[in-house]
Amino acid sequence: MDHRPQAWGRPRDDVYGAYDHSYLQQSGPKTATQSPVVTGTSVVAIKFKEGVVIAADNLASYGSLARFTDVKRLRTFLGTSVVGFGGDVSDMQWLDRHLKELAIDEAYDQEPTAESAEAAAKEGLNAANLYKYLQKLMYKRRNDFDPLWNQILIAGLDEDDKPFLASVDLRGTSFTSPSLATGFGAMLAQPIMRLHAATEEDAAKLTREQAVEVVKECMKVLYYRDARSLDRYSIAVVTKEGIDLKEDEQLEKQSWAFAERIKGYGTQTV
Amino acid sequence: MTSIGTGYDLGNSIFSPDGRNFQVEYAVKAVENGGTSVGIRCKEGVVLAVEKVVASKLLKPGANKRIATVDRHLGVVYSGMVPDGRHFVDRARDEARAWRDTFKSPIPTADLASRMGGYMQAYTLYQSVRPFGITAIVGGFDSELESPVDGEVGQGPSVGAGGKAQDKDYGGPFLYMIEPSGLYWGYYGAATGKGRQAAKAELEKLDLNGDGAASLTLEQAVKEAARIIYVAHDDSKDKDFELEMSWISGTNGPTKGKHQEVPKALREEAERLAKKSLQDSDDEDDDKKEDDKMEE
Numbered sequence: 001m002d003h004r005p006q007a008w009g010r011p012r013d014d015v016y017g018a019y020d021h022s023y024l025q026q027s028g029p030k031t032a033t034q035s036p037v038v039t040g041t042s043v044v045a046i047k048f049k050e051g052v053v054i055a056a057d058n059l060a061s062y063g064s065l066a067r068f069t070d071v072k073r074l075r076t077f078l079g080t081s082v083v084g085f086g087g088d089v090s091d092m093q094w095l096d097r098h099l100k101e102l103a104i105d106e107a108y109d110q111e112p113t114a115e116s117a118e119a120a121a122k123e124g125l126n127a128a129n130l131y132k133y134l135q136k137l138m139y140k141r142r143n144d145f146d147p148l149w150n151q152i153l154i155a156g157l158d159e160d161d162k163p164f165l166a167s168v169d170l171r172g173t174s175f176t177s178p179s180l181a182t183g184f185g186a187m188l189a190q191p192i193m194r195l196h197a198a199t200e201e202d203a204a205k206l207t208r209e210q211a212v213e214v215v216k217e218c219m220k221v222l223y224y225r226d227a228r229s230l231d232r233y234s235i236a237v238v239t240k241e242g243i244d245l246k247e248d249e250q251l252e253k254q255s256w257a258f259a260e261r262i263k264g265y266g267t268q269t270v
Numbered sequence: 271m272t273s274i275g276t277g278y279d280l281g282n283s284i285f286s287p288d289g290r291n292f293q294v295e296y297a298v299k300a301v302e303n304g305g306t307s308v309g310i311r312c313k314e315g316v317v318l319a320v321e322k323v324v325a326s327k328l329l330k331p332g333a334n335k336r337i338a339t340v341d342r343h344l345g346v347v348y349s350g351m352v353p354d355g356r357h358f359v360d361r362a363r364d365e366a367r368a369w370r371d372t373f374k375s376p377i378p379t380a381d382l383a384s385r386m387g388g389y390m391q392a393y394t395l396y397q398s399v400r401p402f403g404i405t406a407i408v409g410g411f412d413s414e415l416e417s418p419v420d421g422e423v424g425q426g427p428s429v430g431a432g433g434k435a436q437d438k439d440y441g442g443p444f445l446y447m448i449e450p451s452g453l454y455w456g457y458y459g460a461a462t463g464k465g466r467q468a469a470k471a472e473l474e475k476l477d478l479n480g481d482g483a484a485s486l487t488l489e490q491a492v493k494e495a496a497r498i499i500y501v502a503h504d505d506s507k508d509k510d511f512e513l514e515m516s517w518i519s520g521t522n523g524p525t526k527g528k529h530q531e532v533p534k535a536l537r538e539e540a541e542r543l544a545k546k547s548l549q550d551s552d553d554e555d556d557d558k559k560e561d562d563k564m565e566e
Contacts, residue, residue, distance in 0.1 A: 060423060071423040093421030097374070100420055101367065107339050107528070108363070 036088035036149040038062050040073045041228045042185030043084035043153045044218045046193050047163040047178050047203040048211035051239035052155035054082050054165075055215045057223070058247070059230035060089045066230065074234045076243050078103050081127040081156030082236045083134075086182040087170065088149035095134075095148060102133075127156025127238075131166040131174070139172025147171070151182035156238050163203070163238075178203035181218070184226040189218035208237060220251050224258075281397050293401055294394050297350075297450035300403035304349035305336075305511065306465035306502045309407040310495050311445035311458050312478055314488040315519035316409035317532075318347040319495035321465065321503055322512045337516045337531070341366035341376055344410040345516050345529035349463030350450075351403035358406055362386055374420040379410030383446035383454050391452025401450045405462040408448065411518040411527055414441035443518070465502025472498045488519055492532055496540035500548055513541055 010019050038060050045054035060068035068089075075083045075096050083099065085092040106124045125133070131154045141147050147170040158164040166176040178200050179193035196214050197203035206214075215235065223229050231251040237244045273279040279292030286292060305321040320336045337347045338359040346362055348355035365385045369377035377385075386408065393401050447460040459473035476494060477485050486494065492515060499513055515532040519525045532540075 068424055089423060093423065096421040097370075101370070104342055104367075107342065 033091075033146055033149070036091075038067060038089040039228070040071065040086050040089055040092070041226055042181055042183040042189065042222050043073065043086045043151070044181040044185045044189045044193070044215055044222070045084065045153045045155050045165050045179065046197055046206070046211050046214055047165050047200075048197075048206035048208055049204055050163070050208065051157070051237060052082075052163050052165050053208075053211040053215045053235065053237050054084050054153060054155040055219055055233055055235040056084050056086070057219065057230040057233040059228070059232075061228045064228070066228075069230060069232065072234060072247055074236050074245060074247070075099070076236075076245060077130055077156075078106065078124050079242060080124075080238075081130050081154060082238050082243060082245070083130070084153040084155065084182075086151040091148040091150050095150065095152075098137075099130075126159055127154050127164040127166075128158040130154055130156070131164070131168065131176075135168045135172060135174040138168050138170060138174075142170060142172050153180055153182060155236070157240065161240055184228070185218065185222055188221055188225055192218050192221060208239075212237065216252075220254065223251055223254070224256075282393075282400055283395050283397060291394060291451075294451045297401040297403050298405075301350040301405045301450065301462060302464065302466075304351070304404070304463045306461065306463040306469055306499060307347045307349045307405075307407055308469050308473070308495050308498050308502075309347065309409050309445045309447065309457065309460040310473070310476070310478065310486070310491045311409070311443050312486040312488060312491045314443070314523055315411055315491075315517060315525070316345075316443045316445050317488065317491045317495045317515065317517045318345050318407060318409050319499050319513065319515045320347045320349070321463070321499045322514050323508065324510045324512060331512065336514050338362075339516075339529050340382065340408075341370075341410075342528050343376055343412065343518060344379060344382060344408065345518060346406055346408050347516075348404040348406040349466075350405060354402045355404045355406065358386065358390075358402060358404060361389055362408075365389075370420060374422075376413070378412050379408065379444035379446065380456070382410065383408050383444075383448065383456075387446075387448050387452050387454040389452075390448055390450065394451060403450065405450065406448045407460050407462065408446045409444070409518055410529070411443050411520055412441035413527055414439070414520055441520075443520075461498070461502070464508070465499075465504070469498050469502040472501055488517060488523060489536070492517060492536060493540045493543055496537070497544040497547055500541075500544040513537065513544075515540070 013019060040056065040060055043054065043056040045052055054074060056073040058069060058071050059066055060071040071089065073085050077083055077099055134152060134154065138148060149170050151169045152167065154166045156164050165180055166174065167180045167182065168174045178197045179190065181189040193214055197206055219233050223231050233249050234247045235249055273292040276286065278284055278286035282293040305323045307320045310317045318337050322336050337345055340346055340359065340362040344366060346359055348358060362382060365382060366377045390402050393399050445457050445460055446454050447457055447462065448454040458478035459476060461469035461473060495515060496513055503511060515537055516529060517525055517532050518529045521527045
């Protein structure tokens, strides 16, 4: 009988062989937050003349299971910017609370010299400021080996009221572009959007209606080809006038005729 | 004062034999010297106003705000010692944030008043501290809508457990006043500071809880608040002052449920009307005097 405390409750070495203590390792890095659990898929966004259109579907997946189908992945900030979240949903919730707290703190010292509430909000953080903040936050968390498992798009206006669109991911990588998409959308939606707005100049020629149409088309293509997506989605248009956010949109005019021609999957025997 | 020389006023939390706490009463005296603050609760929202005494011509106009935002839907104004008020606001912000951390939703005005009342009261209990030299007016509009939990992703139940009961009104405008003793009540109209007597007399004339057409709209309340501050101001004695006003409406009102400073245009209009009404009542008084003389 082995009376040492280390052996208590363990299978007897003389019966089962030496116990593998590597399972019991107490030290070492924390890994709990280093993989996502409940996830959202693509976010797509494109600039146009007066603003930005951004969309994401309303699904939160648990692995391949379509677990939550009424999830709001577009969040507004100070009534002037929209943040679209891909990746881990609980990290998105944390970020949403964090940003809300930031927005409340901002309102403490708001100097309402402006004539209207909207103008007053403009004096606060704009989308470009928010982007810089989120970039620093995400990069800090990655360096702490405790990343927020998200890809984020920030849509809004910059300090000159020009359309602003930028991306930050879980590594702190950040960039701006006339059109942006996260996740599967980076492969499937980005080429479509580049057909319409390859450069800033092209984007500045797009009308609001055209931009909305392009984004809707992207959402449809993503629903066709991304198995972790949904036909219900949220879409927001950010302009100087404010945010027009719709959170329960339905994909229109779907056509699955192409599916018949796809061979080589499932139970088909060609 | 009866307290002087008795020794019962030398420390905080000492009762006198007739059941008074003199340090708290002295704190009330400090409040009575401060610029007048007014809060009006009407059906559509809450208005806060303060007579900000301008201590020096070297101060920038409009700077050094006296009305503070505590949370999106909450505002605080106070009369008395400004540093005490600043600390009160800091604490209120901490409370509002802690509530959000715990419950993932905005703190109801009643709960903030309760927490802050408790906090002020604690400063009457110990020899190591002194009571707050302020009376604070807390105004808020609790959302009448199904307010989403912070960070919430799904819809959740619309009624029942985790949802709301049907046919019940939620939220609305609230107004509380907290005194140095920690005592707080809910009010339709509250006033404190130097001009509180005159202000209260004016507030009592308003219909703040009427259902009919006579009940005050939010915009009327703003104008009344401005007028009351002007009425309560004693031109002969006091220095110059600035009028500072903020308001909170429901989601469908002008501030969309947020506590904000009253827009410049509306404030200036309210000030113009306030000055005009003062002028008119002065003229009336003069007329009366002349009439009296004629009769003689």
